[in-house]
Amino acid sequence: MIQSNYFEDNEDLILQFDELIDWQEIVSEYEGDFSDAKLYLSTQNPNLQMAPSNLGEAIDYYREILNSYGEMAGMEVSPYVASFDSEGLQFKDGVVTHPQKMADLVDAFHSAGLPPAGFLRKFGGLGLPHTIKGLLLEIIYRCDTSFAIAMGSINLATILQDICDEEQKNRILPKLINERYSVTMGLSEPDFGSDLSSVKTRAEFKDGKWYITGTKRFQTLACGVNGAPSATLCLARTGSPTSGAKGLSFFLVDGKDYEIAGIEKKMGIKSSATCEVVMNNSPAELLGKEGYGLTRYVMGMLNGARMSVASQGAGIATAAYKESLKYAQERIQFGKPLSEIPAIKRILDRMEREIIGMRSLLIEGARTVDLYHWRSMREKDSGKDEKEIRKDPHIQFWNSVSSALTPLAKYYNAEMANTICYDAIQVFGGSGFCEDYDVARLYRDVRIASIWDGTSQIQVNAAIGPISLGLSGSGAFGEYIKTKMSLISPSEELNEIYENVKEIAILYKNLENSSLKEYYSVDLIQNVSRFLIGILFEEQEKKLKNESVLQKRKELRSKFNLDTLGFNDSALRKLRALRQ
Ligand SMILES: Cc1cc2nc3c(=O)[nH]c(=O)nc-3n(C[C@H](O)[C@H](O)[C@H](O)COP(=O)(O)OP(=O)(O)OC[C@H]3O[C@@H](n4cnc5c(N)ncnc54)[C@H](O)[C@@H]3O)c2cc1C
Structure with missing residues (x-):
C-alpha cells in the first residue's frame, strides 16, 4: 500500500474540506450556540475540553482529527494490512485470535482517543458531525476494511444516544468507550x-x-x-x-x-x-x-451503517485508484508508461471522476443527516415531545430527504467501488490477478460493500418510495432537487438529464403492477444517483476560485454527464418499450 498521510495526500479530499463544504451550516447544526464550550467554562468537565467555541476553532479541530486519522492509517497501519490478510484469524475453543500486530494498532488508535468519533462529548466521544465522520471513515477504509471495523465498530452504539433515557446513556456509553x-x-x-x-x-x-x-x-x-x-x-x-x-x-x-x-x-x-x-x-x-426494535431503532442504526458503507466504497475505490495510478506511471510497455496508453488513461480518468462523484454523494448524504439529527436530539434532550419534534418543518424535511439519500449513497458507492476495483485489476494486467499487489485484496474486500448492512437491492427498495414520489409528484425529495437546480445555472447536459430522469420517474410510476416496478426500480435509482452527483458537481463549480482547478472540474463533470446520458438512454428505451 502507498504510505503517506491519507488526508494530506488526497487533493480532492482537501479541496472538499477547504473550499466546498459549507462548514458554517454544519457547525451551527452540530454545536447550536456552542453550548459545550460554554459548559466547559463553568464545569471544567474534561470531556468538554476540546469543544470549539466558534466556527474557526471547529474547523481547526476537524482538520486535526482528519490529519491524525490520515497519519495513523496511511503511515502506521498501511504497511501491515497485507499481512493481516495473509495471516487471517484463528478460532479455537470459542476464542477468536486476530493478528497481534492488528490488535496492537487498534490499541494505538484507542490510546490516541480516535475511535469514538460519533459520540457526543459528554459521553467521552469526539463530538463530530456526520460529515466529518464520513470523511474519517473514508480515510480508514482506504487503509483496510477489516482494520476499520476492528477500530471503529463501537460507533454502532451511537444509536443509544437517540433511543435511550439519560440514565441508560450515562451508565452504558462511557463504559463501552472507556x-x-x-x-x-x-x-x-x-x-x-x-x-x-x-x-x-x-x-x-x-x-x-x-x-x-x-x-x-x-x-x-x-x-x-x-x-x-x-x-x-x-x-x-x-x-x-x-x-x-x-x-x-x-x-x-x-x-x-x-x-x-x-x-x-x-x-x-x-x-x-x-x-x-x-x-x-x-x-x-x-x-x-x-x-420499536426494527421499525425505529434498527432502521436508525442502519442509516448510520449505510453512510459508513458509502465511506467504505469511497475509501476502497481511492486505494484502488491511487495504487493503479502509481503502477501505470511506473510500468513501461511499448516504450511508454501504461498511463500514457489511451485505453489505460481512459480507465484511470473514469476512476478519478467516479471517485470524486462518490465522495460528493457521501458528503451530501452525511450533510442531510447533520441537518436534522442534532437539532432533533437537542430538542429531545430538552424534554420536548417526540411527535412535536417530528412535526418541525426543518426536521421533517431533512429527515425525509436523508431517508432517500442514505440508501442512495450506500447503493451507489458500493456498486461503483466494485466497478473501480475491477478496473484496477485491469490496469495491473496479470500482476493484478496475483496476490503480489494490493489490488487483488481490494477486489476481494470490496465485494462485501454491496451485501452487508442491507444488500444493494434492499437499498433500492428503501430509496425508491421517496425518490419516485418526489420526482413524479410531490414530496421532499422533489422539492430538494428543484431548489438545488434553481440555485445553479445548470449546463445543457444537466438540464437534459433532469428531463430524462423526470420521464424515467413517470414511466416507472405508470408501470402496470408492483412486480414490474420492483423489476425496474434499480433503473430509476441508478439514474437519480448520477443526476444528483451531476448537480453536486455544478454546485461545487460555483465555489471554486482557482481557474485551473475549475477548468479540470468542468471537463470531468462534462464527461461524467455524458456517461449519465448514456445510462438515461438505456433506461428510457427499456421503460418506453414496456408502454407500447
Ligand atoms: C462478512 C459479513 C459480515 C456481516 N456482518 C453482519 C453483522 O455484523 N450483523 C448482522 O446482523 N448481519 C451481518 N451480515 C449479514 C448481512 O447483512 C446479510 O448477509 C445481508 O443483509 C443479506 O442477507 P442474506 O445473506 O440472508 O441474503 P438473503 O436475504 O437471502 O438475500 C439473497 C439475495 O436476494 C436478494 N433479496 C432478498 N430479499 C429481497 C427483496 N425483498 N427485494 C430484492 N432483493 C431481495 C438480496 O439482495 C440478495 O441478493 C454480514 C454478512 C457478511 C457476509
Whole structure:
C-alpha cells in the first residue's frame, strides 16, 4: 500500500474540506450556540475540553482529527494490512485470535482517543458531525476494511444516544468507550438476513430481567479484538411468533454472556471475524421501548451503517485508484508508461471522476443527516415531545430527504467501488490477478460493500418510495432537487438529464403492477444517483476560485454527464418499450 498521510495526500479530499463544504451550516447544526464550550467554562468537565467555541476553532479541530486519522492509517497501519490478510484469524475453543500486530494498532488508535468519533462529548466521544465522520471513515477504509471495523465498530452504539433515557446513556456509553468495546449489529440469523421482520431469536422477561435465546449469524466482531470486551445490539422477538416487525425489540447483550460457535471462511475481509453467536438465556438489557426494535431503532442504526458503507466504497475505490495510478506511471510497455496508453488513461480518468462523484454523494448524504439529527436530539434532550419534534418543518424535511439519500449513497458507492476495483485489476494486467499487489485484496474486500448492512437491492427498495414520489409528484425529495437546480445555472447536459430522469420517474410510476416496478426500480435509482452527483458537481463549480482547478472540474463533470446520458438512454428505451 502507498504510505503517506491519507488526508494530506488526497487533493480532492482537501479541496472538499477547504473550499466546498459549507462548514458554517454544519457547525451551527452540530454545536447550536456552542453550548459545550460554554459548559466547559463553568464545569471544567474534561470531556468538554476540546469543544470549539466558534466556527474557526471547529474547523481547526476537524482538520486535526482528519490529519491524525490520515497519519495513523496511511503511515502506521498501511504497511501491515497485507499481512493481516495473509495471516487471517484463528478460532479455537470459542476464542477468536486476530493478528497481534492488528490488535496492537487498534490499541494505538484507542490510546490516541480516535475511535469514538460519533459520540457526543459528554459521553467521552469526539463530538463530530456526520460529515466529518464520513470523511474519517473514508480515510480508514482506504487503509483496510477489516482494520476499520476492528477500530471503529463501537460507533454502532451511537444509536443509544437517540433511543435511550439519560440514565441508560450515562451508565452504558462511557463504559463501552472507556473499556474499548467492540460492538456488533445482532440482526441476521441463519434463516433471515434481508427479511429481518421474521427473525426468531426470543427475549423473555423473567423475575424482572430480560433473557435472550437464539442464534445470530454473520456477527462482525462479536468476539472483540484479542481479549478486549464485546457486545451485541440484538434484535429479538418480545411479541408472539407471528407478531412481525412490531413484535421485535432491541437489546444490549454483553459478550461474556454469549458463545462464539464459529467464524466464517470468507473470500475477503479475512482479518474481520464474522461470528456465529449462540445465546442461551443470555441476560440482556432492553434499549428504548418494547416493540420499536426494527421499525425505529434498527432502521436508525442502519442509516448510520449505510453512510459508513458509502465511506467504505469511497475509501476502497481511492486505494484502488491511487495504487493503479502509481503502477501505470511506473510500468513501461511499448516504450511508454501504461498511463500514457489511451485505453489505460481512459480507465484511470473514469476512476478519478467516479471517485470524486462518490465522495460528493457521501458528503451530501452525511450533510442531510447533520441537518436534522442534532437539532432533533437537542430538542429531545430538552424534554420536548417526540411527535412535536417530528412535526418541525426543518426536521421533517431533512429527515425525509436523508431517508432517500442514505440508501442512495450506500447503493451507489458500493456498486461503483466494485466497478473501480475491477478496473484496477485491469490496469495491473496479470500482476493484478496475483496476490503480489494490493489490488487483488481490494477486489476481494470490496465485494462485501454491496451485501452487508442491507444488500444493494434492499437499498433500492428503501430509496425508491421517496425518490419516485418526489420526482413524479410531490414530496421532499422533489422539492430538494428543484431548489438545488434553481440555485445553479445548470449546463445543457444537466438540464437534459433532469428531463430524462423526470420521464424515467413517470414511466416507472405508470408501470402496470408492483412486480414490474420492483423489476425496474434499480433503473430509476441508478439514474437519480448520477443526476444528483451531476448537480453536486455544478454546485461545487460555483465555489471554486482557482481557474485551473475549475477548468479540470468542468471537463470531468462534462464527461461524467455524458456517461449519465448514456445510462438515461438505456433506461428510457427499456421503460418506453414496456408502454407500447
Ligand atoms: C462478512 C459479513 C459480515 C456481516 N456482518 C453482519 C453483522 O455484523 N450483523 C448482522 O446482523 N448481519 C451481518 N451480515 C449479514 C448481512 O447483512 C446479510 O448477509 C445481508 O443483509 C443479506 O442477507 P442474506 O445473506 O440472508 O441474503 P438473503 O436475504 O437471502 O438475500 C439473497 C439475495 O436476494 C436478494 N433479496 C432478498 N430479499 C429481497 C427483496 N425483498 N427485494 C430484492 N432483493 C431481495 C438480496 O439482495 C440478495 O441478493 C454480514 C454478512 C457478511 C457476509
